[in-house]
Amino acid sequence: MTATGYVRPASIAEAVAARAAHPDWIVLCGATDLMVEAPLRPAPVGVVDVWALAELCGIAEVDGGAVRIGAATPWRDVVTSPLIAARAPILAAAAREIGALQIQARGTIGGNVGTSSPVGDSLPVLLALDATVELASPRGTRRVPYRDYPTGYRTTALAADELIVAITIPAAHPGARQLWRKVGTRRAQSISKIMAAALLRVEAGRFVEARIGLGAVANRPIRAAGAEAAIVGAPVGEATADAAAAALAAELTPITDVRSTAPYRLATVQQVVRRFVLEASSPSSPD
Amino acid sequence: MKVSLEVNGAARAVDVDPWRRLLDVLREDLRLTGTKEGCGEGECGACTVLLDGAPVNACLVAAGQCHGRKVTTVEGLAGHADGGAVLHEVQAALLACGGAQCGICTPGIAVCASWIVDAEPIGADAGARARVRELLAGNICRCTGYQLIVDAVVEAAQARRAGEGEP
Numbered sequence: 001m002t003a004t005g006y007v008r009p010a011s012i013a014e015a016v017a018a019r020a021a022h023p024d025w026i027v028l029c030g031a032t033d034l035m036v037e038a039p040l041r042p043a044p045v046g047v048v049d050v051w052a053l054a055e056l057c058g059i060a061e062v063d064g065g066a067v068r069i070g071a072a073t074p075w076r077d078v079v080t081s082p083l084i085a086a087r088a089p090i091l092a093a094a095a096r097e098i099g100a101l102q103i104q105a106r107g108t109i110g111g112n113v114g115t116s117s118p119v120g121d122s123l124p125v126l127l128a129l130d131a132t133v134e135l136a137s138p139r140g141t142r143r144v145p146y147r148d149y150p151t152g153y154r155t156t157a158l159a160a161d162e163l164i165v166a167i168t169i170p171a172a173h174p175g176a177r178q179l180w181r182k183v184g185t186r187r188a189q190s191i192s193k194i195m196a197a198a199l200l201r202v203e204a205g206r207f208v209e210a211r212i213g214l215g216a217v218a219n220r221p222i223r224a225a226g227a228e229a230a231i232v233g234a235p236v237g238e239a240t241a242d243a244a245a246a247a248l249a250a251e252l253t254p255i256t257d258v259r260s261t262a263p264y265r266l267a268t269v270q271q272v273v274r275r276f277v278l279e280a281s282s283p284s285s286p287d
Numbered sequence: 288m289k290v291s292l293e294v295n296g297a298a299r300a301v302d303v304d305p306w307r308r309l310l311d312v313l314r315e316d317l318r319l320t321g322t323k324e325g326c327g328e329g330e331c332g333a334c335t336v337l338l339d340g341a342p343v344n345a346c347l348v349a350a351g352q353c354h355g356r357k358v359t360t361v362e363g364l365a366g367h368a369d370g371g372a373v374l375h376e377v378q379a380a381l382l383a384c385g386g387a388q389c390g391i392c393t394p395g396i397a398v399c400a401s402w403i404v405d406a407e408p409i410g411a412d413a414g415a416r417a418r419v420r421e422l423l424a425g426n427i428c429r430c431t432g433y434q435l436i437v438d439a440v441v442e443a444a445q446a447r448r449a450g451e452g453e454p
Contacts, residue, residue, distance in 0.1 A: 006288055006305035006351040028349060035308065035347040036328045043306040051352050052339075076341070100425025101399065102332055105341040106348075188424030189330060 005046025012055045012136055012165060018048045020138050020161050027163065029072050030106035033115050056165065059083055065171030071110025071164040079104060088169050090180035090197050094125045097182050100189045110164040116156045119192050121182060123221035126167065127213025128197035134166040150220035176201040176209060179276045183268055192216050193260040196272045200280035207231045217254040217269050226251040227273055236281035244277050245270040292353045295363025305351025310334045312350050313360060321361040321394045332426035335395035336360050342402045361394035364401050376443040377401045386439035388430035396426045400440045409444035416441060
């Protein structure tokens, strides 16, 4: 058996070069997904280890109110960041429900985006907050709207020579409400049955902005475009909540698997979105 | 790959595949068998160690990632004074409160709880128990002896505050 190759780059440039030099090696960061099956599968040919790579870590304000999160930033830093609490509270809420302390200390936002599981807990939030993914390769840097990033079941827009560098969350309108709900078998350390995240904004009794991101109800994290269309322009209240829930039935393709059933997933996500609309319909209260 | 790391304050070196689990490096190569394997997939916390001071599941750390880093296992929690071992407040409290049953989860709980007491402000208020429960949620006790474990962590946090001269 040949030993697994290993390199620990000291910069983004070195990491990109390592990825280009070893196209069959995996990029490893917090390892909370990749090591789970380590005893069951053949070892990877090699590892480009970006754990704790300084240029990939940290949370900072950029471009007048946007928040940029380095791809190797662990969830624990998201949970405790005052900037995230102020600008993207639903990302902190989702991060707090990812595994438990030990997973939050190692799992990273770039890993969640890169693995692109339909049950990745942060991914509906990135959809609702209209995040952008920053990718680096020998050809330069490009930014992809997160809504275009997942392309299918665990497939993404990432090219073979690209490295996920950062996630940027644009400044939300100060009047927008952010909502988040994960439904699992227990409060901590469970894989989700469904997840829903929303950004909703009301002006003069009508919804003027609606972005809804959902997880575990399709082969990838998805925006609920039909429900959003039913909400934007509609008045606050029950009728709009019902219309949004009805629209979901037409656009979601939940499956039955070990964690839940298709009918349960649909009914639950409809109820959660219904509650989001009702909650955003009432005058905001500090929570 | 030659991996040099600091384990419980001592410099150690092993020659291992970088994909080997830290858990196996500790138990098999370094014979530190206090760290237990429960589920082996990051769900149960029995293998919790501190990696550069943060609580992690040793079953989900690749050996290569440990080069140049510091690892603390349950064997490294106790300090030394006057020639004898001085238990960490958490270890003393687990003993005093009876916060252990079969024992397989205990080393992971001791390591995670030591981090909680060292790094997180756990007050004496009504929310303290809920806070400890949230922070310990990644450590599963299949004997379900959680009450006494939570008692122990709250008591250890109190002992720490008393030791620091706070009320």
